[in-house]
Amino acid sequence: MDRHITAPLTDQEAKSLRAGDYVYITGTVYTARDAAHKRMQEALEAGERLPFELENNIIYYLGPSPAREGKIIGSAGPTTASRMDKYTPELLDRGLKGMIGKGKRTKEVADAIVRNGAVYFAAVGGAGALLSKRIKKVEVIAYEDLGTEAVRRLEVEDLPVIVVMDAEGNNLYETVGK
Amino acid sequence: MIREIHVEKLTEQIREMCIHATHFLSADMDAAMKKAWEDETNPLGKQILGQLQENLEIAGEEMIPICQDTGMAVIFLEIGQEVHFTGGNLEDAINEGVRRGYTEGYLRKSVVGDPLLRENTKDNTPAVIHYSIVPGDKVKITVAPKGFGSENMSRLLMLKPAQGVQGVADAIVETVAQAGPNACPPLVVGVGIGGTFEKAALLAKQALTREVGVPSEKEHIRKLEEELLARINGLGIGPAGLGGAVTALAVNINTYATHIAGLPVAVNLCCHVNRHIVREI
Structure with a gap:
């Protein structure tokens, strides 16, 4: 089913999404990948504030290529989500509502998605040029020294993604080829 | 002189x-991606391959990687x-x-x-x-x-000679199955068989630079490439790992002499953005 949703998500909307839904996201999402997750984990351990409020927000696992002159961002597709699995359950327990990436997640992540009524979306890996066109505004908000791995606030319009794991515990990858 | x-x-x-190389696919890869779109039977898979076609056009026209x-x-x-x-x-x-x-x-x-x-x-x-x-x-x-999405899902195995061609084939198919969506299918599967530990890995990497659609010059290897491509596409992993008929675009196998006691097999996976460019000076 094709759906249009806004980000941040609402509890109700996140729970209503189903594995296999083709979804267009409009609104605000935040980028973070390996190094940013490590720093956010360290910040939580030290009792410090995170670069953005987790509550109902979506993290896009993305490290873009640099923007050409006159452009706001370069190629901007998803990276493999499993490298963030170690950090994800705690972020979900603290309010994170959605993730955009690609590839399989651990059982711990699947459980945390169900526990928190959250959702995991896949964007198409290797479609970074196309996906970049759906990003309308970019601002680095933390960890600028990490370069491509810095945390960015993105305003997106109709970013095309597919629901892979939903709040009911369904997993599209597990039904593939069966 | x-x-x-x-x-x-x-x-x-x-x-x-x-x-x-980061903005334009080589002609062989470009043709393989167009053919994949034609061949795919799963509607979602076809939609994804269509998106990748559009992505290639945008990349070239606007110089976005x-x-x-x-x-x-x-x-x-x-x-x-x-x-x-x-x-x-x-x-x-x-x-x-x-x-x-x-x-x-x-x-x-x-x-x-x-x-x-x-x-x-x-x-x-x-x-x-x-x-x-x-x-x-x-x-x-x-x-x-x-790219490292696919590099991370690659494997090197030191098989026993008694495992033979069946063992090699199973190891390759298993590597693709385990990688699933992570390696960004449709894939090009680069395989190195023989040599030593490091030689097998190098053969696999070189196999990825061989043009897609150009089979091995060795008859028994060409047959193995064909068989493996059919088996891998039978897995149903499909584009982006979301199901479909096209999981791999090609299986390229390079071989080398090896030791009487060994059968090294390296499987170097590459996503559909298999970049290779060659020039001679």
Whole structure:
């Protein structure tokens, strides 16, 4: 089913999404990948504030290529989500509502998605040029020294993604080829 | 007769090749992706392959890299034995080409200088360079920027000779099955069989630079490539791992002599952005 949703998500909307839904996201999402997750984990351990409020927000696992002159961002597709699995359950327990990436997640992540009524979306890996066109505004908000791995606030319009794991515990990858 | 080549020539070629390879698929890959779109039977898979076609058009027209992971630069240099390089250190000249390509071409800097300390080198150097000395007075350069979504799902196995062709085939199919969506299918599967531990890995990497659609020259290997492609596409993993008939575009196998006690097999997976560009100077 094709759906249009806004980000941040609402509890109700996140729970209503189903594995296999083709979804267009409009609104605000935040980028973070390996190094940013490590720093956010360290910040939580030290009792410090995170670069953005987790509550109902979506993290896009993305490290873009640099923007050409006159452009706001370069190629901007998803990276493999499993490298963030170690950090994800705690972020979900603290309010994170959605993730955009690609590839399989651990059982711990699947459980945390169900526990928190959250959702995991896949964007198409290797479609970074196309996906970049759906990003309308970019601002680095933390960890600028990490370069491509810095945390960015993105305003997106109709970013095309597919629901892979939903709040009911369904997993599209597990039904593939069966 | 010694031929002198100034290393600056290599720098300039490599700069251009890094930029070109990350924005335009080679003709063989481009044709394979179009054929994949035609062949795919699952509607979602076809939609994804259509999106990837559109992505390639945007990449070329607007000079946005096909994928944000513009890779670690893998460079093969086949150097004619009559060649004498002048004007500086060869390795420095190659890395300077990578540095210029990745900075001037707005490519992502994805390299950390130390695997444990993990500080970004900020210019995508150093490259991984493989040299070989061949007859003649030419230099053949292959630039193959390698993304790590698929690199991370690659495997090297030291099988027993008794496991034979069946063991090899099963190991390859199992590697693709385990990778599932992570390696960004449709894939090109590069396989190295034989040699030693490190030779098998190198053969697999070289297999990825062979044009898609050009089979092995060895009859028994060509048959194995065909069989494996059919088996892998029978897995149903499909585009982006979301189901479909096209999981791999090609299986390219390179082989080498090996030891009586061994059967090394390396499987180097590459996503559909299998970048390889070749020039001769």
